[in-house]
Amino acid sequence: MDEAALRADMIEGLEHRLGEPLGGAVLNALQTVPREAFVDDAPYADRASEAVGTRALAPTTVARLLTVLDATAGDDVLVVGAGVGYTSAALAEITGARHVHAVDIDRRAVHLARSNLADAGYDAVFVDCRDGAQGVPEYAPYDRILLEAAVVTPPRALCGDQLAADGRLVYPRGAGDQTIVAVERRTDAERRPAEGAGAPAEDAGAPAEESAPDGFHTVETGGPARLRPMLVDGEQAGVERNRTRREDAELARQGQRARHGWEQEWIDWEAQR
Template sequence: MSTVREADGTAASLRAAMVSELHEMGVLQSEAVAKAVATVPRHLFATEESLESAYAANKALVIKRDADGRALSSLSATHIQAVMLEQAEIEPGMRVLEVGSGGYNAALLVELVGDTGTVVTADIDAEIVERARGCLDAAGYDRVQVVLADAGSGVPEHAPFDRIMVTAAAWDIPPAWRDQISERGRIVVPLRMRGITRSVAFDRDGTGLVSASYRLCGFVPMQGNGAYAERVLPLGEGATLQLDDQRQTVDAEALAAAVHGPRLEVWSGAAFDLPDELELFLVSSTPQMVMLHGSKHLVDQGVLGLSVTRGVPALVAGGSFAYRTKRPNEETGGFESGVVAHGPEAQMVAARYVELLRRWASEHRRRGAARIRYVPLAEGAAEPAVGVVAKRFGGVEITWS
């Protein structure tokens, strides 16, 4: 447990305000996680930041960037760290492995496992490991074991673990993680699936894993053996497609021409709500769903709709594509979902997309309707299909109730 005292009352006051904000947001569900967040001096893990930034509930702080300015390591927002800790349901005495070291989350884990528990945090970057060790020592958490390792292979010398907490976006679940969790083990991992990321709490399910919960999140990607680069195909200036499956083929030239062709809008008559749940439903509905990204410039020109600026699931068929949009409509509860389609088969691809929107609204429009299973398979054997996202070491099966 931490024995550090505040130099003045400012940090303690800001930390208490952050905890109150997290309570108001409904993030803190258990007394244990709330107490941990209220105890750990986050500012000692964000020494380059102001106290106000360190204790902003929804602010992620970049610790290290590459030569091109991309984030390599970050101190995640307390909001998402608390969400994942609630998903983990950590108990005193547990052995916990953290994949990705910032220091702060490991300190929270120490508060949760107590004096009889063990926390190991591993990172592939020696500079990050050194920094985490220094911050943890300064904050009074010298019990944390900080390890330099490619955590895609786990940390076998400290296994088994009751919990594995992954704090980087993982495209797959390495066999080592499954092998190194105990019988009561749980893996909480930000899992990439067709261009989106969800923090999934996986429990053992025979030889595989099954979700206990899932939440919206965003993280910097894993490095080392777990690294994976999704394909990005330009569709002319200002638009790109992001493809999860390296084997997937699309007619980029035809699609680029379709971007600036006629634009068809079709409205579903169905409510637009819970966009994160809808997004997961869409990407799991067909392997022909990819992510479309577009510039604000193309939106301002009226070429593409506003939803493309943050990335939107797009259904691709030949030289045509469709993506979701919305408009105000009080008759559907505030907003109505719709589709924008381009290309010679715009009507067909729009109709397929609209059918998905209607099915979502009528059958699955609520939180937690998805069940996510990870099925281990021989390397490279998984095939993408309806409800199946293929990975290197298995398949992610998503079903809806």
């Protein structure tokens, strides 16, 4: 069976699992991108695949992310977690390759994504090795930002100036059970509810991991997901994590200094005597 027929079978299975047909842009992207250029082992099976320590998302997860992202031609997109490059290739079909910027904290994943994208004809996609929590400010603002990693709350840098005023940020929300969500900034009217009005229904009584970041609201959900948690600098494979250095920097940014506390729990005090 040829690859085009395998992709057609994959899409038929996706639509059956999702319970609805894919939108035109997402459908065309998944029909066009040769998944076999990114995944060696059973590329059209609906399961995640491992490669050099990174993971190719299952086709159903990719379809859910792309559907909720709702990118259109010409949108500038930032993908945090380049992985093997498959999602970036699909976005290149939707928005144009030069509008897609992808980063990964794992240098091996960056090399793999670049190689896969070049082999598949998408070498105009920007791929760089960076801490995704800091984004890519030099190409901002982005109309769409996609996190291919689970977080409870997206990094501030991505929610700030790097997201266009009318932009959309999509991520798997949650530390355990995850739900794919799309958030957008609240309008002035939404930020100033009428006197006596309560909190927006989305946030009323919701657990912290189910609420949108400050100044944002959830505009769409895309179903369950099971992605790895987002890494920050020092947590990538092959790099020894310097917890004190990283968290001291975080405290400094917050204007706080603590001599004792949770950030020192790892220290073996007996060995310090």
